[in-house]
Amino acid sequence: MARLSGKTAIVTGAAAGNGQAIALRFAEEGCNLALSDVNLSAVQETAAQCTALGVRASAERTDVTARAEVEMMVEAAWANFGTVDILVNNAGIFFNAAFDEMSDDQWRRMLDTNLTSVFLVSQTVIRHWLAAERGGAIVNLASISSSVAFTRSAHYCAAKAGVTALSRCLALEYGPRGVRSNCLAPGIIETAMTRPALGDPATVTDWMRRIPLKRVGQPRDVADGALFLASDESAYITGDMLYIDGGWMVE
Amino acid sequence: MGERLAEKVAVITGGSSGIGLASARLFVAEGARVVVAARDAERGAAAVAALRASGGDARYVPCDVTSAEHVARLVETTLAAYGRLDILFNHAGANRAARVTELDEAEWDALLNVNLKSVYLGCRFAIPAMLVNGGGCIVNTAGTFGLVARPAQAAYCAAKAAVIHLTRQMALDYGPQGVRVNCICPGYIDTPLTAGVPAAMRASIIAAQPLRRAGKPEDIAEAALYLASDASSFVTGVALPVDGGQLVSG
Numbered sequence: 420m421a422r423l424s425g426k427t428a429i430v431t432g433a434a435a436g437n438g439q440a441i442a443l444r445f446a447e448e449g450c451n452l453a454l455s456d457v458n459l460s461a462v463q464e465t466a467a468q469c470t471a472l473g474v475r476a477s478a479e480r481t482d483v484t485a486r487a488e489v490e491m492m493v494e495a496a497w498a499n500f501g502t503v504d505i506l507v508n509n510a511g512i513f514f515n516a517a518f519d520e521m522s523d524d525q526w527r528r529m530l531d532t533n534l535t536s537v538f539l540v541s542q543t544v545i546r547h548w549l550a551a552e553r554g555g556a557i558v559n560l561a562s563i564s565s566s567v568a569f570t571r572s573a574h575y576c577a578a579k580a581g582v583t584a585l586s587r588c589l590a591l592e593y594g595p596r597g598v599r600s601n602c603l604a605p606g607i608i609e610t611a612m613t614r615p616a617l618g619d620p621a622t623v624t625d626w627m628r629r630i631p632l633k634r635v636g637q638p639r640d641v642a643d644g645a646l647f648l649a650s651d652e653s654a655y656i657t658g659d660m661l662y663i664d665g666g667w668m669v670e
Numbered sequence: 671m672g673e674r675l676a677e678k679v680a681v682i683t684g685g686s687s688g689i690g691l692a693s694a695r696l697f698v699a700e701g702a703r704v705v706v707a708a709r710d711a712e713r714g715a716a717a718v719a720a721l722r723a724s725g726g727d728a729r730y731v732p733c734d735v736t737s738a739e740h741v742a743r744l745v746e747t748t749l750a751a752y753g754r755l756d757i758l759f760n761h762a763g764a765n766r767a768a769r770v771t772e773l774d775e776a777e778w779d780a781l782l783n784v785n786l787k788s789v790y791l792g793c794r795f796a797i798p799a800m801l802v803n804g805g806g807c808i809v810n811t812a813g814t815f816g817l818v819a820r821p822a823q824a825a826y827c828a829a830k831a832a833v834i835h836l837t838r839q840m841a842l843d844y845g846p847q848g849v850r851v852n853c854i855c856p857g858y859i860d861t862p863l864t865a866g867v868p869a870a871m872r873a874s875i876i877a878a879q880p881l882r883r884a885g886k887p888e889d890i891a892e893a894a895l896y897l898a899s900d901a902s903s904f905v906t907g908v909a910l911p912v913d914g915g916q917l918v919s920g
Binding site for chain 2: 587588590591593594595599606630631632633634636637640643644646647652653654655656657658659661662663664665666668669670
């Protein structure tokens with residue numbers, strides 16, 4: 420029996436990296452997928468790979484910082500699949516900026532894409548769930564940056580800490596109506612976002628010193644955590660943050 | 671039958687009832703060979719009979735988890751029976767509600783031994799056996815009482831907080847050799863341990879939780895399965911609350 424058989428999930432930022440891995444992992448477990456990304460052709464490719472695994476999958480071009488686009492994407496998911504059981508707020512960006520040099524635009528772009536997007540998509544989906552008198556599972560991609568500092572990353576750390584706090588509040592506020600909300604907190608995962616840094620031997624040496632398991636994670640590791648938090652296997656878990664970091668946080 | 675623990679050998683302490691037994695059932699259903707360690711021989715035998723009746727491979731080993739001699743024999747017996755040890759679920763524990771001034775020294779020692787020393791002993795003997803295979807996986811049962819204080823739970827709170835920190839510490843020491851160490855923090859779960867809780871108290875605990883229900887042993891078993899399986903191969907040193915959201919508002 421597939422672990423998400425008969426369910427439908429919205430996954431944002433599904434064109435590449437963790438979002439793509441989550442979509443494919445969910446598809447392996449029988450989950451239908453409403454995928455979105457700003458990169459339409461790439462998210463269409465992810466949808467095609469999911470379809471090849473035997474599930475239904477759609478792809479939308481969605482800017483998750485724009486309410487109108489988010490509402491259109493969520494409406495389309497309901498229209499295509501009849502309902503939505505799972506929301507994975509994965510879309511996000513990363514770029515370095517020293518705090519004293521950070522422009523208003525850089526700050527807002529980071530906060531809009533990584534935090535306000537979670538507000539917009541979660542609110543839209545929760546409104547649907549409340550109207551339908553049903554619950555669902557939300558999985559938010561936070562980060563070890565929610566809890567620890569990184570240089571030239573104040574905007575990213577603030578946004579991810581915001582995601583963690585928002586997720587806990589949703590757990591408290593909508594738990595009684597059957598909505599669960601949890602965070603995944605990946606550490607260093609090998610994706611396009613980390614590839615530049617992974618090319619720098621000094622950075623890699625420093626990271627390996629900090630990771631007890633002595634490797635970087637793969638998107639599949641994140642996807643397996645998302646599967647656990649999205650499935651009924653975690654029916655009694657809400658408001659948690661699950662670190663997938665090779666042990667980075669223990670020290 | 672699933673395959674998420676295919677070929678794995680697991681030891682579950684406190685495996686003859688409640689959460690431990692639910693975990694044994696799930697582990698067996700996912701292909702693991704399971705050694706149930708428990709004190710009560712009758713319950714242990716009954717648990718293993720039920721696991722075998724479901725088509726699983728399981729054995730009972732009598733064990734007092736506060737005894738180094740017993741725990742050493744538990745690991746030896748496992749290796750003799752199955753040739754390897756991949757997963758140790760340190761679940762055995764006990765509680766007596768009391769404030770510090772109400773606990774005599776012997777009671778304090780007994781509670782710390784069964785809840786904390788048991789974890790040390792399990793790891794002390796299991797980790798060397800895991801290293802022979804290039805690694806393994808330890809899951810400890812801590813509790814939300816290890817993360818937040820609760821009235822009249824002095825020894826239990828202290829022991830469970832220590833289990834969480836020992837989990838992190840061992841994750842650091844043995845991660846490089848391929849041993850992952852994580853713990854679960856159950857909230858209020860309906861088990862033989864909580865059967866004596868007055869109905870009004872149970873109701874008020876549940877009313878304060880976002881999900882508005884008591885946990886089931888199977889809820890903890892599913893978390894243990896995730897942490898014990900290769901799905902969590904990049905996860906170590908975590909304390910995972912399974913508590914209906916009890917901790918979100920502190």
